[in-house]
Amino acid sequence: MNNLGLIISFLVIGAGLLWFLLRALQGKEVERRIIFVFIGLAVSVPILFSITFAEKASPIVKAVYDKIENLPDGSRVLISYDYGPSMAPEVEPMSNAFLRHSLAKGHKVYLMGLWATGQSIAATAIDSVVRREFPEKVYGVDFVNLGYKAGNQGVLNVIITDIRKMYLTDVGGIDLDSLPIMDGIKSLRNMNLLMSVGGGFPGIKEWIQFAGDPGHIPVAGGSAAVSAPLLYPYYPTQLLGLLGGIKGAAEYEAELKRHYPQFADTPQPGIKMMGPQTLAHLVIMAFIIIGNISFFVARRRRG
Amino acid sequence: MNGSRWTMIVLIAVVTLFLVSWAIKSFPSSGDTISWPSIRHAFFVTLAAFVTLAIFSFLYKDNPYYKFAEHLFVGVSAAYWMCVGFWSTFVGNLIPRISPGLSKFFGVPYKEFTFYYFVPLILGILLLMRLSSKAGWLSRWALAFIVGTTAGLNLIRYLRSDFISQVSNTFVPLLVQWKGTGAFFSDFSLASGGQFTLMLTNWVIFIGTFCGLIYFFFSKEHKGVFGAASRVGIWVLMITFGASFGYTVMGRVSLLVGRLTFLFDDWLGLMN
Amino acid sequence: MKRKIPVIITSLVGTVLILSVFFPPAERMGEDFSIFFDIIAVFAFFLGGGNLVRIHGNKIYKKARDWGFSAVTLAGFFLMLAAGLFKIANPGGIAADVTAQGSLFQMLYDWIFNPLGASMYALLAFYVASASYRAFRAKNKEATILLIAAFIILLGRTPLGVYATAWIPEQFSLMQIPNLAIWIMTAPNLAGQRAIMIGIALGVISMSLRLILGVERTYLGTDNE
Numbered sequence: 001m002n003n004l005g006l007i008i009s010f011l012v013i014g015a016g017l018l019w020f021l022l023r024a025l026q027g028k029e030v031e032r033r034i035i036f037v038f039i040g041l042a043v044s045v046p047i048l049f050s051i052t053f054a055e056k057a058s059p060i061v062k063a064v065y066d067k068i069e070n071l072p073d074g075s076r077v078l079i080s081y082d083y084g085p086s087m088a089p090e091v092e093p094m095s096n097a098f099l100r101h102s103l104a105k106g107h108k109v110y111l112m113g114l115w116a117t118g119q120s121i122a123a124t125a126i127d128s129v130v131r132r133e134f135p136e137k138v139y140g141v142d143f144v145n146l147g148y149k150a151g152n153q154g155v156l157n158v159i160i161t162d163i164r165k166m167y168l169t170d171v172g173g174i175d176l177d178s179l180p181i182m183d184g185i186k187s188l189r190n191m192n193l194l195m196s197v198g199g200g201f202p203g204i205k206e207w208i209q210f211a212g213d214p215g216h217i218p219v220a221g222g223s224a225a226v227s228a229p230l231l232y233p234y235y236p237t238q239l240l241g242l243l244g245g246i247k248g249a250a251e252y253e254a255e256l257k258r259h260y261p262q263f264a265d266t267p268q269p270g271i272k273m274m275g276p277q278t279l280a281h282l283v284i285m286a287f288i289i290i291g292n293i294s295f296f297v298a299r300r301r302r303g
Numbered sequence: 304m305n306g307s308r309w310t311m312i313v314l315i316a317v318v319t320l321f322l323v324s325w326a327i328k329s330f331p332s333s334g335d336t337i338s339w340p341s342i343r344h345a346f347f348v349t350l351a352a353f354v355t356l357a358i359f360s361f362l363y364k365d366n367p368y369y370k371f372a373e374h375l376f377v378g379v380s381a382a383y384w385m386c387v388g389f390w391s392t393f394v395g396n397l398i399p400r401i402s403p404g405l406s407k408f409f410g411v412p413y414k415e416f417t418f419y420y421f422v423p424l425i426l427g428i429l430l431l432m433r434l435s436s437k438a439g440w441l442s443r444w445a446l447a448f449i450v451g452t453t454a455g456l457n458l459i460r461y462l463r464s465d466f467i468s469q470v471s472n473t474f475v476p477l478l479v480q481w482k483g484t485g486a487f488f489s490d491f492s493l494a495s496g497g498q499f500t501l502m503l504t505n506w507v508i509f510i511g512t513f514c515g516l517i518y519f520f521f522s523k524e525h526k527g528v529f530g531a532a533s534r535v536g537i538w539v540l541m542i543t544f545g546a547s548f549g550y551t552v553m554g555r556v557s558l559l560v561g562r563l564t565f566l567f568d569d570w571l572g573l574m575n
Numbered sequence: 576m577k578r579k580i581p582v583i584i585t586s587l588v589g590t591v592l593i594l595s596v597f598f599p600p601a602e603r604m605g606e607d608f609s610i611f612f613d614i615i616a617v618f619a620f621f622l623g624g625g626n627l628v629r630i631h632g633n634k635i636y637k638k639a640r641d642w643g644f645s646a647v648t649l650a651g652f653f654l655m656l657a658a659g660l661f662k663i664a665n666p667g668g669i670a671a672d673v674t675a676q677g678s679l680f681q682m683l684y685d686w687i688f689n690p691l692g693a694s695m696y697a698l699l700a701f702y703v704a705s706a707s708y709r710a711f712r713a714k715n716k717e718a719t720i721l722l723i724a725a726f727i728i729l730l731g732r733t734p735l736g737v738y739a740t741a742w743i744p745e746q747f748s749l750m751q752i753p754n755l756a757i758w759i760m761t762a763p764n765l766a767g768q769r770a771i772m773i774g775i776a777l778g779v780i781s782m783s784l785r786l787i788l789g790v791e792r793t794y795l796g797t798d799n800e
Contacts, residue, residue: 032709047560047563048567053734085690085693088689089562119674123675147672151616153456157606157609162606165610169412171672173672213460213464226550229764233765244550244760245553246553247732277553288707288711292711292712354694355694362698375647375650375651378650381627382624382659383659384620384623388617389617389620392616410668422611427621430619443578446794448585450786451585451586452588454585455608456592458593493748494747500758504758507762509766511769519770539766539767542763544724545725545726548721549728550728552725559701562697
């Protein structure tokens with residue numbers, strides 16, 4: 001199925017690109033709606049054939065994986081859901097993979113969000129990942145959802161010194177002091193690893209500025225592709241590792257699958273999305289080349 | 304055929320397709336009997352698919368279906384942020400500090416009465432004065448608090464994380480694993496983890512950052528050595544923008560893949 | 576009164592938050608001010624909602640052009656608001672998480688807000704493709720450098736890059752496209768982004784100082800407002 005899908009995809013894309021090339025050589029314009037239809041097709045065909053490729057973790061992704069892996073069992077890991085629907089398809093696979101990995105390693109997981117939408121996403125993650133794959137994990141003992149608080153970096157400025165001052169209760173109104181997972185937690189400084197998944201404001205940058213740097217706490221991130229390049233200046237001293245875009249998610253999922261056979265059958269949206277992603281990149285690159293051919297042909301004709 | 308008749312036909316077709324899709328999705332695939340949850344789920348999946356298609360219809364041209372979806376999005380998102388903000392922070396952080404009665408009403412544990420928490424309540428109400436044309440100037444007090452907090456919070460953090468740390472991290476060793484000139488040339492390789500690559504990386508980071516900053520320095524004319532450094536800065540910045548463009552393409556395509564996967568899988572059930 | 580008090584508030588709050596970093600006794604005050612800020616942020620959400628109702632309500636009242644779509648905005652707004660404020664169909668009742676699974680609020684998020692938001696941004700993929708075909712031209716040296724970097728990243732961030740350059744021996748592995756893409760990100764991209772970051776940091780620091788010292792007052796608007 002993978003090979004057949006790949007052949008059909010290449011045929012469809014190849015035929016289309018050939019047509020674009022011929023138009024370019026003839027110096028003819030292409031209507032933008034034809035470009036839209038073509039890019040839609042180029043992405044749809046590989047999705048329908050579920051084309052996937054093998055992935056290998058790059059050093060910046062491996063650094064995050066190794067950090068979670070090498071923390072002693074029972075370490076405290078905080079995952080912040082700092083994103084909304086505009087980024088969800090590419091970063092949700094990352095947050096789910098972080099959650100899965102942390103729970104499988106036996107770490108205590110604290111969920112929260114600096115985006116209001118993060119509260120809905122965290123609730124969905126608990127339902128779709130924790131309850132289904134880790135039914136033995138107990139709320140309040142192995143994981144807790146602190147929810148969202150308004151105020152962006154203002155929230156971080158408080159919880160870096162006193163979590164209970166900001167979070168009087170968990171997301172469901174339960175007093176934090178009645179939850180065993182909160183024993184011994186005064187501030188973010190008691191966490192072993194902070195992970196922010198997002199790509200906008202507030203997000204990984206604010207976690208570094210307001211928590212990681214002042215508290216000397218390791219920060220790792222999962223970022224939407226658009227903002228991933230902006231975070232490289234922090235790597236590796238202030239940001240220990242980063243998953244950039246869906247490729248980063250796919251690499252992490254592959255690494256997780258390689259070391260944890262129990263995750264072989266769990267959903268791997270990152271790996272699944274890399275098939276259409278790859279072919280779409282091919283089309284964009286071909287568009288740039290053909291567009292430039294068209295430009296130089298026109299320039300030569302004009303003399 | 305005139306415009307309004309054509310519009311009516313399209314509307315009827317869209318409504319019919321919606322109802323058909325809802326009806327088909329309502330029947331569970333495993334042969335179970337039809338139930339309220341399955342009808343509700345079918346309705347929402349169909350609705351999500353139709354609003355997705357309504358947004359995509361903009362690719363053809365601006366049209367009422369796109370406008371409908373766009374306006375719906377604005378309304379729903381504003382209310383979403385309001386509600387989550389209200390329950391998480393207004394009820395979660397303010398009420399337990401000012402009123403035992405309201406704490407009981409909202410089902411949150413009462414903490415202790417802290418009189419100065421009336422300050423944000425008053426400032427918040429003053430912010431809402433913005434809606435009034437006569438008392439609108441009072442909202443400046445709340446705005447001043449917001450601006451002051453942001454300035455106070457950002458000043459130190461930017462200074463530490465984005466200035467001092469960045470400058471410090473730029474001073475990297477320019478000779479890495481150095482065992483002498485002879486060893487350098489005899490062991491020379493372009494391996495990604497090799498000595499030359501590590502040194503090249505550090506040289507590029509040091510010179511690239513320096514030249515990039517020179518490019519942004521406009522108080523001196525970009526001529527001579529300064530101009531040459533500025534040109535190197537432009538090239539480094541062009542590579543940076545190229546990388547950002549590559550990543551932007553990747554991000555946008557991922558979102559499209561996500562939506563199309565929803566349409567093909569969750570709605571049409573075309574995938575395994 | 577209209578301008579002096581706001582300037583004093585800004586200076587006071589900004590100064591306290593700076594001092595709270597250096598003096599532990601001021602830390603508690605810094606925390607409280609941050610929480611005040613968070614609570615006022617919620618009022619900003621209310622203000623946004625109020626403004627939305629005012630603008631679209633006016634359009635409906637005046638039967639302005641496309642007023643029907645304003646009705647759609649308000650219908651969506653009030654439906655979501657009611658679902659959230661009254662926690663309709665929330666399995667845990669009034670004290671439970673507003674986004675609890677099964678609640679109408681979460682359903683509206685999952686099936687209306689989420690698809691609308693994601694689709695709106697997914698549209699951009701089509702425009703990026705169109706721009707690639709029509710706008711990205713290697714017109715000069717700088718544009719060519721940008722395009723080459725973009726090409727390497729686009730290729731290197733997919734398995735295609737692995738297949739295309741797997742034949743290059745290990746001794747020259749930097750020339751393998753995926754490794755080259757990683758190198759571009761961690762060397763020239765890092766340098767360029769760092770230069771931009773340092774520039775922005777200096778801007779933020781100087782603007783913050785101007786605000787705290789009361790030199791910058793444009794945020795207060797004009798006296799006519």
